[in-house]
Amino acid sequence: MTTIDTRGLSCPQPVILVTRELAAGKGSFEVLTDSECSLENIARLLESRNIMFETEQKDDHTIIKAKKV
């Protein structure tokens, strides 16, 4: 599984990195983010592509787990 660490990156880099991942074929991936704003942006992107995902809250960041179809 690919892990994309977007912690500390400013908009729009997290979204760009996830977009690249989506273009790179099938499989599961997870995204680490420490910004509410990036979290919302990534969620919006995944929803617009009809990709199911769940989020897991850690101490200082959130993990978004998604599976490409």
Add this chain to the structure above:
Amino acid sequence: MKKNFFSTKAGIITAGSLIGITAALLVYLGNPKNMGFCIACFERDIAGGLGLHRADVVQYIRPEIIGIMIGALLLSLMKGEFRPRGGSSTVIRFFLGVFAMIGALVFLGCPWRAFIRLAGGDWNAILGILGLITGIAIGSYFIKSGYSLGRNYSQSRAAGYIMPGFMLFIFALLIFNFPKLFNSITGPGSMKAPFIISIIAGLIVGGLAQRSRFCTMGSIRDIVLVKDFHLFFGVASFTIAVFIMNMILGQFKAGFEGQPIAHTMHIWNFLGMTLSGFAFSLAGGCPGRQLILSGEGDTDAGVFVLGMITGAAFSHNFAMASSPAGTGQFGMWGTVIGLIFTFTIAFTMTMKRKSV
């Protein structure tokens, strides 16, 4: 994941409309024409109020700016989003702020005011917005190619409170009428909505923009980069709200000539905003967004804001700022040097991508 209403399409449209209504009302209540809420202009006025430049028509500690940052601070504290952080190419961000301001003052307005001017019938704004789109498109190209200022890291809580603390400090100077502050007697700096309304308006706009992530630069960038119209809905509803309010309040006047605090030198309106848009896109947010991020504890954004205030001082001290008569004596130099700087940063920070 709990849903933030303002992150939805209805939410950003609501936020944009409310910010637009506030902007038009502030003009009605005394702020300079077509300048209900101009972040660059008001930071420039703050630079003047502190005496960093001596252009005596644009000196006033604008409560709106203070309100925006404090509004964002309060909302982010309430929502658990206050997160002190920094260290992402800080000094580069400072100078991006300096040149973003120099470009904005060649045009006479930040992106917020560009849309407010458009909604007031000032067609010179069209040139500015075209410049803005051009600058952001260039920035987006570099972002797509891997441009990055690098990661930020968590910082101490104290660091996150510095910028809001600074804002509260100058607010106190204003309230207690500190005798060394500069206050315009004439000109745009003397035109102000009642103090209490200005600060409340700032707090409301700051809160709305914090929740909705309203960003004028981002609205164009996201369309260019990922064909996402989310933020654009916010800016479009903002512009439409200002337009409707201007019609209701009799503040709409269409044309190129004789527009308030504007000039008709099309090329420099275009290029000033190209520089500004480019710098904002490299820094990751429009001037309003930088204030919001500062309120959320982003010290890099805080340094960008300080860069903008410093840039305003350079602009007026070195005759780079425009006036209704046209560009300043050295405005063209400032724009060209700014473009050289921004392109240099864009190129060098794109080549570094592999190490990020």
